Amino acid sequence: MQRKDYLQNPVEHMKITAPLTVDQLMRQFSGSGSFGAGRLAAACDVYEKMLRDKECTVFLALSGAVIPAGLKVLVSDLIRRRLIDVIVCTGASMVHDAIEAVGGRHYRSSWLVDDHELYKYHLFRIYDILVAEEDYIRLDYQLAELYSKIAEARKGEPLSSREFSWELGKYLSDPQSILRSAYEMDVPIFMPAVRDSEFGFIHWLHSSQQNRKNSLVVDAFKEVPEICDICNQSPRNGMIVIGGGVPRNTVQSAALASKKGMDYAVVITMDRPETGGLSGSTLKETISWGKVKDEADKVMVIGEATMVFPLMTASVMERLGAEFRRQPPLLLEGAST
Secondary structure (H helix, E strand, C coil), X not given: CCHHHHHCCCCCCCCCCCCCCHHHHHHHHHHHCCHHHHHHHHHHHHHHHHHHCCCEEEEEEECCCCHHHHHHHHHHHHHHCCCCCEEEECHHHHHHHHHHHCCCCCEECXXXXXXXXXXXXXXXXXXXXXXXXXXXXXXXXXHHHHHHHHHHHHCCCCECHHHHHHHHHHHCCCCCCHHHHHHHHCCCEECCCCCCXXXXXXXXXXXXXXXXXXXXXXXXXCHHHHHHHHHHHCXXXXXXXXXXXXXXXXXXXHHHHCCCCEEEEEEEECCCCCCCCCCCCCHHHHHHHCCEEEEEEEEEEECCHHHHHHHHHHXXXXXXXXXXXXXXXXXXXXXXX
């Protein structure tokens, strides 16, 4: 590049007037094009491109405590509007979804509370969110019974985490539940580390019951060809990553194994890349593996997801308009079978 090539795009200073819609604010961010504002505006552009691309499968990778922190209904609505095609998440994300689906709640608090006092009151803290122990107990016993129903119906057949999620959603009635919405809209949910959550300990409760004939079996390897086939059959693939870890690795590895590479990528994280972990690794690094294409539309937003993700989705939904209708890729039809 020559010197003049670096001086093509001057910063446009933000002008905030009232009233201002979310997308109008994102347009101001785009004009600035700098720091976090510029990255967030670019993320809106990439997500919009994914949704307008009729041959793109959109993956949402979820980790961290964003579901108990208030993003449950947003994710559920995105499923019902067909603005997400596949979810890959931690088991804990869906545990918190299930807690509310069976009547529990999450409560606002403070990170400054006395944790010893919370322990005495049987209240569990997730930074500045509280969950009552009895809500976990209610979930444990209701799902232990549900596991038994699933085990009897499946007669010992090993389930992938996708099939396990589908079975859970079938029995939950809360229309705002992510699991229920995914069941009704035939959106697959993969939980590659499902054992590392309350679901795993509920299985211990279920399998230790007296006179147990059939125990629920979840096969960690069964889902590998399932998610790889989705990537392989889709002409193009895109991912939105909240956090990172196992869910991000699963989506990216499926793209690598299918020799496709992601065509679109948005990563929202506050982690650093220097540790070598996947939560903070740069999208540039993924190119060396073939997980994300060099020419992909991609951006990494350094920010807290409960602020960034709602702003991004609100802006994009505003651009698409109320009449926008998106059909999921044909390869995902019949995800429950």
